[in-house]
Amino acid sequence: MTFLTPFLLAGLAALAVPVFVHLIQRERRNVVEFPSLMFVRRIPYQSTERRRIHNWGLLLLRLAALAAIVMAFARPFFRVDPVAAAASGDREVVILLDRSASMGHGDRWAQAQAAAAEVVNGLSGSDRATLVLFDGDPEETVRATSDQGTLLAAIDAASVSSGATRFAPALRLAQSRLNASGSSRREAVIVSDFQRTGWARQEDVQFPEGATITPVSVADDASGGVSVTSLSMERAPFSGAERVTITAGIANRAATPVDALPVALEIDGRVIERREVAIDANGTTAATFEAVTLAEANIPGVVRAGTDELPADNNFFFVLSPTRPLSVLVLHGDASSSAAARYLKTALDLGRAPAFASEVAPAARLTADMLTGRSLVVVDDATLGSAAAELLTGFVERGGGLMLMLGDRTPAGADWPLLPGTLSGAVDRTQLRGGTLGFLDYSHPVFDEFKDPRNGTFSNMRFLRYRGLTPAPDGRVLARFDDGAAAIVERRVGGGRVIAVTSSLDGNWSDAPRHAMYLPLVHELAAYLAQYEEAPPWQTVGRRFDISAAIGAVARDGQLAPGAPAGGVRGVVVSPSGAQTTLGTGGVESILLAEQGVYSVRLSGSGDRRPYAVAVNLAPEESDLASVPAEDMVAGLTGRSAPAAGAQALDVEPLTPVEMEKQQSVWWFLLVAGLVALLAEASLSNRLSTRVNALTDRPA
Numbered sequence: 001m002t003f004l005t006p007f008l009l010a011g012l013a014a015l016a017v018p019v020f021v022h023l024i025q026r027e028r029r030n031v032v033e034f035p036s037l038m039f040v041r042r043i044p045y046q047s048t049e050r051r052r053i054h055n056w057g058l059l060l061l062r063l064a065a066l067a068a069i070v071m072a073f074a075r076p077f078f079r080v081d082p083v084a085a086a087a088s089g090d091r092e093v094v095i096l097l098d099r100s101a102s103m104g105h106g107d108r109w110a111q112a113q114a115a116a117a118e119v120v121n122g123l124s125g126s127d128r129a130t131l132v133l134f135d136g137d138p139e140e141t142v143r144a145t146s147d148q149g150t151l152l153a154a155i156d157a158a159s160v161s162s163g164a165t166r167f168a169p170a171l172r173l174a175q176s177r178l179n180a181s182g183s184s185r186r187e188a189v190i191v192s193d194f195q196r197t198g199w200a201r202q203e204d205v206q207f208p209e210g211a212t213i214t215p216v217s218v219a220d221d222a223s224g225g226v227s228v229t230s231l232s233m234e235r236a237p238f239s240g241a242e243r244v245t246i247t248a249g250i251a252n253r254a255a256t257p258v259d260a261l262p263v264a265l266e267i268d269g270r271v272i273e274r275r276e277v278a279i280d281a282n283g284t285t286a287a288t289f290e291a292v293t294l295a296e297a298n299i300p301g302v303v304r305a306g307t308d309e310l311p312a313d314n315n316f317f318f319v320l321s322p323t324r325p326l327s328v329l330v331l332h333g334d335a336s337s338s339a340a341a342r343y344l345k346t347a348l349d350l351g352r353a354p355a356f357a358s359e360v361a362p363a364a365r366l367t368a369d370m371l372t373g374r375s376l377v378v379v380d381d382a383t384l385g386s387a388a389a390e391l392l393t394g395f396v397e398r399g400g401g402l403m404l405m406l407g408d409r410t411p412a413g414a415d416w417p418l419l420p421g422t423l424s425g426a427v428d429r430t431q432l433r434g435g436t437l438g439f440l441d442y443s444h445p446v447f448d449e450f451k452d453p454r455n456g457t458f459s460n461m462r463f464l465r466y467r468g469l470t471p472a473p474d475g476r477v478l479a480r481f482d483d484g485a486a487a488i489v490e491r492r493v494g495g496g497r498v499i500a501v502t503s504s505l506d507g508n509w510s511d512a513p514r515h516a517m518y519l520p521l522v523h524e525l526a527a528y529l530a531q532y533e534e535a536p537p538w539q540t541v542g543r544r545f546d547i548s549a550a551i552g553a554v555a556r557d558g559q560l561a562p563g564a565p566a567g568g569v570r571g572v573v574v575s576p577s578g579a580q581t582t583l584g585t586g587g588v589e590s591i592l593l594a595e596q597g598v599y600s601v602r603l604s605g606s607g608d609r610r611p612y613a614v615a616v617n618l619a620p621e622e623s624d625l626a627s628v629p630a631e632d633m634v635a636g637l638t639g640r641s642a643p644a645a646g647a648q649a650l651d652v653e654p655l656t657p658v659e660m661e662k663q664q665s666v667w668w669f670l671l672v673a674g675l676v677a678l679l680a681e682a683s684l685s686n687r688l689s690t691r692v693n694a695l696t697d698r699p700a
Contacts, residue, residue: 224253
C-alpha cells in the first residue's frame with residue numbers, strides 16, 4: 001500500500017495517548033477518620049495497578065479508530081499494473097466496419113472483412129462483440145454476442161454500399177453501447193479507410209472513461225482516380241419536339257495524366273455515342289455529346305468514363321423527360337360566367353415555372369375523357385351534377401388537384417362531396433370597403449415563398465363579398481379574413497388535394513387581380529394542387545423519395561387512366577438491385593435512396609406506360625480517397641494517441657498516483673471504519689464505567 005500524502009502518517013503518534021491513559025490507574029480512596037492512630041508513622045501509598053492494562057479490548061478499539069482515521073487522511077492506494085489489469089476481466093467490443101462506397105477501391109473491402117474477422121477470432125471466454133456496419137448511417141447487424149459464428153457470418157455477408165462516409169453517427173452508436181456495458185474492458189475497433197471527408201473535428205462524441213479505441217486502417221496511398229462528377233443538359237425545341245445536348249464533367253484525382261479515356265453515352269440501355277478525352281493529372285475536362293430527341297418521359301441514361309480501381313464513380317446516371325406544361329381544365333357554369341373562366345385561364349397561362357396549358361369548358365359537359373392527362377381542374381363558381389361530381393371525386397382520389405372558386409352559383413349540399421367544409425350564404429362587406437386577409441399560414445407550401453416581406457404582401461387586397469365556409473374536421477385553413485372567416489381551406493382526398501377559395505379571383509368580388517401578388521398566388525395554388533415538383537434529372541444517395549413526386553409527374557404526362565381505382569394511389573418501387581417496396585396507400589410513406597443506379601416506380605392506374613424513373617448517384621466526395629491519420633481521429637475522441645493496430649486493450653497508458661487513488665477511494669472505507677470503531681469504543685467504555693461504579697459504591 002502506498003500513501004498519496006504520507007506526511008500525515010505522523011498523526012499515528014497519537015496512538016500513544018490511549019496507552020498512556022490505560023497505564024494511569026485512578027485510585028479511589030475512602031478516607032476514614034481514626035484518632036487513635038494519629039501518632040502512627042505514615043507509610044506512602046503506592047498502587048501496583050498503575051503499570052497494568054485492565055481492558056485490552058477497549059485499548060485496541062481506541063488504537064484502531066485513531067489509526068484508521070489518520071491513514072484515511074493520508075489517502076492510501078494500491079499500485080496497479082495497467083497491463084495486468086487490462087488483461088483481466090471480460091471484454092465488450094464494438095466493431096465498426098466501414099462499408100461506404102470508397103471501400104470499394106481495390107481490395108480495401110477484402111482487407112476490412114479480414115481485419116474484422118481477426119478481431120472476432122480474438123474473442124475468448126465471456127467476451128462479447130457487437131458488429132456495426134456504417135456509411136452515412138450505422139446499422140447494428142449483430143448485438144452483444146459471444147457467438148463467433150454469428151459474427152463471422154454477418155461479416156462475410158456484408159457488402160460495400162453506395163453511401164457516403166460519416167464517422168460520427170457510428171461512433172455515437174458505439175459510445176451508447178459501451179456506456180451501457182458493465183464489462184471491465186470496453187473497446188471500439190474501427191475498420192475503415194478513414195476517408196478525410198467523413199470526419200469533422202467538431203463532432204461531439206465522448207467515449208466513457210477507460211474505454212479504448214483501436215483503429216485498423218485499410219487505406220493506401222491512392223488519392224482517387226477518374227470519376228464523372230456532373231452533368232448538364234441544354235434543351236432546344238426541334239420540329240414540335242425537344243432536343244437535349246448532354247455534357248459530362250470528368251475529373252482525374254490521380255497524380256498521373258490519362259490519355260484517350262473512353263467515354264460513352266447510354267440512353268435506355270443503348271449506346272448512343274462514344275468519345276475519347278484526355279485529362280491532366282489532378283485535372284478536369286468535359287465531354288459533350290450530340291443532341292438527342294426526346295419522344296417520351298422517364299428515359300433512363302448513364303455516362304460511363306473508363307474504369308479503374310473504384311468503378312462505381314466512373315458511372316453517372318440520369319433521367320430524361322421532355323418539358324411539358326401542366327394541363328389545366330377550367331370549368332364554368334353558364335355562358336355569363338365563361339368570361340370570368342377565360343380571365344382565370346389567361347392568368348394561369350402566364351405561368352412559366354411551371355408552365356400551364358389551360359382549357360375552358362362548361363361544367364355540364366364534363367366527361368371522363370376530358371380529365372385524361374389533366375393535372376388540375378378548376379371549378380369557377382359552377383353547379384355540378386352528380387355524374388360530374390363523381391368523375392371529379394375519382395380524379396382527385398387518383399392524385400389530381402381540384403380548385404373550387406366559390407361564388408353565387410356554387411350550391412351547398414350533396415353535390416359537393418369534396419368541399420372541405422360546410423358552405424353557407426354570402427357575406428357582404430361592401431359598406432366597409434371590403435375585408436382583408438388577416439391570417440396566412442406561412443408554414444404551408446403555397447405561402448412559403450411569401451415568408452419574406454420583400455417578396456410582397458397580401459394586406460392591400462380588398463374582398464367585397466365571400467361565402468361562409470365552416471371547415472371540416474379534416475380541413476386545414478390556409479388563410480382567414482380579418483373577421484376570422486375562412487378564406488382558403490385545404491382538404492386531402494386519396495392521393496389528391498382540394499382547395500376551396502371562398503371569394504372569386506376574377507375581379508367580381510374582390511380587387512385581387514389589380515395587385516402584383518395576384519399572379520404569384522394563383523400560380524402557387526395551381527402548382528401545389530397539381531403536386532408539381534421540378535423533378536431533378538438525378539439525385540444523390542441518402543435522399544428520401546415519396547410518392548407525391550411520381551404522382552404529379554405521371555398526372556402531368558397523362559398516364560393516370562380515368563377508370564383507375566379510387567381510394568388513393570399506390571406505387572411499387574423497384575431498386576437497382578431488384579428489391580421491391582410499396583409506396584402510398586397500403587405501403588410506406590417514403591423510401592431511402594440507398595443504391596446507385598435507377599429506381600423505377602409503377603403507379604396503380606398508370607396502365608402499361610413507362611414507369612416513373614429516379615436516377616441516383618454517389619456523393620461526389622466519395623471519389624476523394626484522401627484519408628485522415630487514424631491516430632489524429634482517436635486523439636480527437638479520447639485526448640490521447642491511439643494504440644497500435646493489433647495491440648488492442650493491452651497497450652494502456654499508465655495511470656498517475658492521483659488517478660489510481662481516485663479510482664480506488666480506499667480512504668473512504670478507512671474513515672468509515674474509524675468512525676465505527678469510535679462508536680463501539682464509546683459504547684464499551686460507558687458499560688465498563690457503569691460496572692466499576694456499581695462495584696465501588698457497594699457497602700462493605
